[in-house]
Amino acid sequence: MATSTINVPNAGPVSGSRSFLAKLRNGDEIARVVTFLFAATVVLIVVLLVYQLWAGSALPRHKFGLSFFISKVWDPIGEEFGALPFIYGTVVTSAVALILAVPLGIGAAIFLAELAPQKISDPLQFFIDLLAAVPSVIYGVLGVFIVIPLMRVWIAPALKATLGFLPLFQGPAYGVGFLTAGIVLAIMIVPYIISVSREVLLSVPRDQREAALALGATRWESTWKVVVPFARTGIMGSIFLALARALGETMAVTMVIGNTPSISASLLAPGYSIAAVIANEFTEATTETYTQAFIELGLVLFLLTFILNGLARLLMMLTASRGSGTGRA
Amino acid sequence: MNMNSRLKMRKFVSAFMLTMTGVCAVTAVSVLFLILGYLVYHGGRDINWNFFTKLPTPVGESGGGMANAIVGSAKLLLLASLIGVPIGFFGAIYLAEFSGTKMAFVVRYSADLLNGVPSIVIGLFAFALVVHPFHHFSTIAGGFALGIMMIPITLRSTEEFLLGVPNSLREAAMALGASKWKTIATVIVPAAYRGILTAILLAFARVAGEAAPLLFTALGNRYWSPGWNQPIESLPHMIYIYALSPYEDWQRQAWAAGLVLLGLILAVNIVARVILARGVAVPRS
């Protein structure tokens, strides 16, 4: 059920000829209008943003058209721009980040909400919220000094030794690359998943758990099969937030991804992402076409987010029949 | 006997999975302590009275601080909250209590889209709207950029928590004759208050550490920024410049600034929860 459609009827006739002022005196109408305006502002901002991105990228759009999406060339001097390597890098690093962060985040949230006593859970949550405040550049530096050496010396060789037959883990391991960026991103987005999921789990009514336990479920079964599905939409919402953060992250990614606009099946290879290339080259862009190419990249990322969000929502709607019964999009 | 061994298996799975969740939590928290440890180790020495009271000095000169950046961050975050929190909060109320499914879909989708925009692009957007027409960088432009970034997290999370309030509470209020807005203000929001506060503080923490959107809005300022219409300094921006500089002296100050930033966020978190604490309406299991 998307809304609580409980409308308290008012004293007095509710006819069409009621004057606007009379309607205003009704507190509910004011509340509806006012909150509507705030909600509409969000849409307005997005529309304005898209307009700015569209208008500000006119030159490269006319010059390259659709080939911008499939070209692999990025030549600032020759003024040839193509977005494919960046799209690829953005998708791959975000996917890796989600694969790592979602189980970790949900697991931690379950622990904090279901198992840990409040005296431990609340302070721990404070600290995890702090992770969301760590500036991107600090994550980047830590990525350079800790994750890259770890990757080059321990993780990549281990992966190659065990799973090296997969094209995912082939090629030389420089330490930078898609996997490293994915790991750093995962750390950055995990607080959002934990924080929101924990709150949602905490707000699941007690009787749900008790009913499950009364029917003989183990603690885990009660949690995983009853409580978590009840909180499904909230948890999915937190994953949306995390995904969005991963897609748009700039500084930390650019310090560990290798900044090479190339497409490779191997996670150990260096790559590039949309946000990283914007952060790197935008301020030094000299010609108009070059500058606007970044605006167009911003537009491309927007489109990407649009599609990914749509797919995820579709997935949610298709699996909505089980569990909580709230099939909200 | 079959039942018994199945039961044993289920119990084992239960114990195992629950332990794994503990492992997850420990991992997440240890990362944080690793970061804090790094910051303390590399920047701890530079946190002193000067840091909080003096303006920055050029490289090599001791005795400088980041007083202007601390005040700058406070001003920027105040503005950002004034913009982001009302839009997110009241917008969420509309979605949860008043809107139809179509409008709700559009607004939620928009918020998610906004969340995915790289922070530097948000900065450029704010530049186009607030800096370019007036030909100067300003605190207002920076606050605007950060405020926009706060909206999606605030909106989506607040909506989730409002919707999570059981209908029984709404029905009870209605039975007592309360109008809709009164129900929202006195029953629903307080019931969801804990989650809403979490959402707002999360959004606040997110933008507190952002430097990219400030590059072309607040610009940065080595001196004090009078009023709201001049370029202004901020802690994340100082960290960005100093951490990537070739001077060890500045790099240490960057870590010190990181530590101070986290300390201030933690303080805000604690103060907010304590000052605005009321009883939690929905009991914890």
Place this chain on the structure above:
Amino acid sequence: MRRVAGMVVLGLALGGLALAQSSLLINGAGATFPYPIYSKWFDEYHKTNGAQINYQSVGSGAGIKQVTEGNVDFGASDGPMNDEQIKAYRSKNGSGILHFPTVLGAVVPTYNIPGVSVTLNFTPEALSGIFLGRISKWNDPAITGANKGVSLPGNDIVVIHRSDGSGTTYIWTDYLSKVSGDWKDKVSKGTSVSWPVGLGGKGNEGVTGLIKQTPNSIGYVELIYAAQNKILYGTVKNAAGSFVKADLASVTEAAASAVKTMPDDFRVSITNAPGKNAYPISSFTWLLIPEKFKDSAKRDALKGFLKWAITDGQNNVENLSYAKLPKEVVDKELKAIGKVQ
């Protein structure tokens, strides 16, 4: 709720009250390379003059854009503005913009080869070949030929370049374009280019970090960075045929030997300079000052600053590993300052 509102109002009032002195605030933006020395200079000048000159390192390209649009009072760039940009400035603002060199910098080749702890010599052919991807092993004759006595391994070279647009890249590619016709055709010069090979590190820090962590790698960083962090870097063969190591003297020499051919607007590239001991990968960095100022207080403060910076201010630069301007250039500039109205 009321408490929150009260706190908000108080906060706003306090923020507004920070309307302290009516001291002059001048804003400038541009190159990151000279940021340390500029911040030192502006601070020193502030102590004697009182004017607050706020310089932010947003990048040379952004600096040019912002000063052209009038969002800041002056700009700074590691590469001179090209004719198009100067025309754009003039058409937007009605008057011109002047370039003033302030300090000199250089870019050096750094490397990390297991077993090699000496200073290597690099010829222009070696450097361009490596960065074009044509020379792929360390024991290639182009490299060993200049380094007799050093045993170089047959390992693959890993090239590291800057990922972020920067004046450093501009200087490096400007040099390579001058010494290699192939480089000029295939890649050319700019703050960001399409690199034939290599990984990208963000900033000098990123490049150095990658080099430290990647065996058999080579990259380029600013001299001040290499000097301050005591990084091993090589010599480069200059136009006169000598292998010169970048240091403050050889960089100033590069500028001095280029003075004779310097145009009046100071927009000159001094890479591959002719001097005998000139370091071939050196460059000026410029302040971009508008020709006409509406605000006479700002104009006077900036003119005073410029005069001071290129004379007395030069005493501070070597501590921070920047090279001084040669005397001939300073004299020329002092005359040019009069053009700022």
